[in-house]
Amino acid sequence: MQKQRHLFLAATLIDALGSGIWIPFGLLFLVHGQGFGLVEAGAALSTGGLLALTTGPLAGTAMDRFGPRALLIAGNLLRLVAFCCYPLLTSIWQVVAATLVAGVGDRLFWTCNAPMIAELTTGRDAERVLGLQTMGRFAGAGAGAAASAVLPEITSPAAFHLIAYANAASFAVAAALLWFLPTLARASEKDRSAGWKVVFADRPYIRFCLTHMAFTLASASKFAILPILVRDFLHGPQWVTGTAITIGTVVVVSCQNIVVRLLANHTRATGLIAAALVFAGSFAMLIPVTSVSLRVAIGLILVTSITFSIAETMFAPLSTAAAAENAPPGAEGRASALFQLSWGLPVALAPAILGTLLSASNPLPWTCLTVTSLLAVPAILSLKKTLLAKQSPPISA
DSSP: OHHHHHHHHHHHHHHHHHHHHHHHHHHHIIIIISOOOHHHHHHHHHHHHHHHHTTHHHHHHHHHHHOHHHHHHHHHHHHHHHHHHGGGOOSHHHHHHHHHHHHHHHHHHHHHHHHHHHHHOOTTHHHHHHHHHHHHHHHHHHHHHHHHHHGGGOOOHHHHHHHHHHHHHHHHHHHHHHTTSOOOOOOOHHHHHHTHHHHHHOHHHHHHHHHHHHHHHHHHHHHHHHHHIIIIISOOOTHHHHHHHHHHHHHHHHHHHHHHHHHTTSOHHHHHHHHHHHHHHHHHHHTTTTTSOHHHHHHHHHHHHHHHHHHHHHHHHHHHHHHHHTSOTTOHHHHHHHHHHHHHHHHHHHHHHHHHHHHHOTHHHHHHHHHHHHHHHHHHHHTTTTTSOOOOSOOOO
């Protein structure tokens, strides 16, 4: 089992790095590498991403039918195809199509990832694996941000194309590694016939997914509106945004493993409550950010980049491990798809919701986020004796 876990972790770290690199790089690639306009490229990427989000329930149903290993391989192969096609795109509908294919691959990965980890780990070891994946994703995003700063100075589209092909190759390697993992047992015919009824009948699980949306909204919020806050409301230097993102990346990469080990001595409910309180405190510090001097405002943004990232290292592994472990038997794929929707919806809606609140008043979005983070505390307490009680066995060395 240890060897299988190492194989899986290697494959998913490659996956996380590749996906993370593309997050800050995709728009830059289409504008500078393919010659599309900024607005049309952004709209095409968003359209493809939203269309892919709707395939989550289908991915969950397919996982219950075919098992996570097969679909993890399929997800990597889909992204291999998509990234091989990116340098060949010449029209907007092609961008939407390629982004949709890559997005479906992402949905397959995120739907099957946690159930596969649950099968390959015991006790709280799942959180360690999830924490390492989070480190990989943030490291990839940091590498992508660095590339996005350097590559605009390079005029040759070949340099941009090389990144896309390298990303495609990384997904091919990940698929090859996953091929050597065992095929997990499929759900019984009886369990599969129950379908989504089993998931929606599990009220604690549904409540957990709804509560989790408060955490994912918090996770998506700060950096979704930080650039426009600095530029249009504070009239500050743009290095502030890049520095804040860099600080957050360094904190997650350097502290994730330490935080997971510390939280292993407590229940998941305790860890999630701590994360909610750290999120709330971080947002509360930003409420007066436009009422103080620019120097103080910059200080608040940089400090909250640290506290915000610490909350991120707390909630992400704990919540994902709890969701995978408590999924209704025989409907793990469907349950995972629902849980992933509680990630995807807040991320997709955050720019619109928070941008609207920010346009009305700077304190408004930060006040609302402080309140929603605090409301997660009683919701977690209500689940403490059901989904979130697990404390032992501890994480292995």
